[in-house]
Amino acid sequence: MMPESDYVVELEGVRKVYRGGIEALAGISLKVPRGCLYGLLGPNGAGKSTLVKILTTLIRRTGGGGTMLGCPIGDRRALQRIGLLPEHARFPDYLTGRQVIEFAAGLQDVGVSETRERTGRLLDLVGMSRAADRKVRGYSKGMKQRIGIAQALVNDPEIVFLDEPTDGVDPAGRRDFRLLMKQLREEGRTVFINTHILSELEPIVDRVAIISQGRLLGEGQLDDLRTEKPVYRIEFEGQLPSELVAVLQAEGGEISPGFVAMETSRVGDIQVLIDRLRAAQIVISGIQRKAQSLEDLFMGLVDSPVNRSRSSSPSVPTPSIPK
Numbered sequence: 166m167m168p169e170s171d172y173v174v175e176l177e178g179v180r181k182v183y184r185g186g187i188e189a190l191a192g193i194s195l196k197v198p199r200g201c202l203y204g205l206l207g208p209n210g211a212g213k214s215t216l217v218k219i220l221t222t223l224i225r226r227t228g229g230g231g232t233m234l235g236c237p238i239g240d241r242r243a244l245q246r247i248g249l250l251p252e253h254a255r256f257p258d259y260l261t262g263r264q265v266i267e268f269a270a271g272l273q274d275v276g277v278s279e280t281r282e283r284t285g286r287l288l289d290l291v292g293m294s295r296a297a298d299r300k301v302r303g304y305s306k307g308m309k310q311r312i313g314i315a316q317a318l319v320n321d322p323e324i325v326f327l328d329e330p331t332d333g334v335d336p337a338g339r340r341d342f343r344l345l346m347k348q349l350r351e352e353g354r355t356v357f358i359n360t361h362i363l364s365e366l367e368p369i370v371d372r373v374a375i376i377s378q379g380r381l382l383g384e385g386q387l388d389d390l391r392t393e394k395p396v397y398r399i400e401f402e403g404q405l406p407s408e409l410v411a412v413l414q415a416e417g418g419e420i421s422p423g424f425v426a427m428e429t430s431r432v433g434d435i436q437v438l439i440d441r442l443r444a445a446q447i448v449i450s451g452i453q454r455k456a457q458s459l460e461d462l463f464m465g466l467v468d469s470p471v472n473r474s475r476s477s478s479p480s481v482p483t484p485s486i487p488k
């Protein structure tokens with residue numbers, strides 16, 4: 166084992182070429198800090214599930230390497246310390262929800278009394294206590310996903326991999342899911358989520374990696390990835406005297422009826438506008454900040470000419486060209 170670092174996953178140039186020549190990953194390098202909520206985003210077929218399957222040793226990489234929890238990628242010893250909700254997870258439908266969790270505990274060598282205690286707690290955590298003793302066969306899609314998340318946590322994992330966890334989950338369930346993700350992070354776990362539902366992740370995620378056609382297009386904290394500055398809107402009551410309008414414009418404010426707007430990444434810039442408004446006895450009724458959404462960011466990267474040219478330029482191999 167190698168010494169453990171602040172990163173639970175470190176990848177360098179990870180490649181995957183499936184049998185038949187499909188290049189699903191074309192060299193992915195990234196680091197996942199311990200204790201963060203990490204979002205792996207990308208359109209259908211980008212390679213998200215492939216990457217998670219490599220990390221969880223379900224498939225082997227073709228090239229590159231790295232470590233997870235100090236073990237080389239592909240080393241099964243790390244599996245005891247991670248949890249996984251696979252894509253399109255299917256559990257034996259003759260088992261009850263409780264039995265699915267107990268079965269996962271058995272596979273992970275969790276002791277009998279611990280299993281009993283944890284199963285009860287996890288069923289509660291995912292809101293499935295009442296349906297715990299019904300067979301999976303009779304569960305809705307969202308109920309199956311909830312049990313899937315619970316079974317991924319039964320070994321008290323340091324990293325939880327969730328591949329499209331909110332697939333089929335209703336709006337209330339999605340809100341519960343966001344709260345649950347925050348709770349897992351507060352417990353010190355690293356949560357790694359694959360998704361293409363961006364709005365879901367935006368309010369909770371610490372870092373994102375955006376991939377398309379097996380390539381990393383961007384990685385980092387949302388604020389650092391944003392290419393546009395946030396827009397602040399200072400709402401006021403009444404009319405502004407014309408001298409004040411001139412002063413605010415000179416400070417960089419754009420005046421509209423009822424609000425002054427400013428595009429800036431420094432919150433200090435808007436304090437000047439607030440000071441000028443207050444000095445003129447203007448009542449401020451609200452302040453809003455609107456940042457570039459994750460969806461805008463995503464579309465900007467995935468639709469960029471550089472990324473699109475990969476699929477049309479004959480000089481660059483595309484994932485569909487057999488090697």
Ligand SMILES: Nc1ncnc2c1ncn2[C@@H]1O[C@H](COP(=O)(O)OP(=O)(O)OP(=O)(O)O)[C@@H](O)[C@H]1O
Binds near residue numbers: 210212216484
């Ligand atoms: N077992 C396999 N054999 C051959 N090709 C595969 C296999 N699994 C995935 N692929 C291909 O690898 C590429 C990446 O697939 P992957 O499932 O990793 O994408 P994804 O980002 O998870 O997509 P989605 O959002 O649809 O789940 C796709 O082109 C897919 O067709």
Ligand SMILES: [Mg+2]
Binds near residue numbers: 252359
């Ligand atoms: Mg997938």
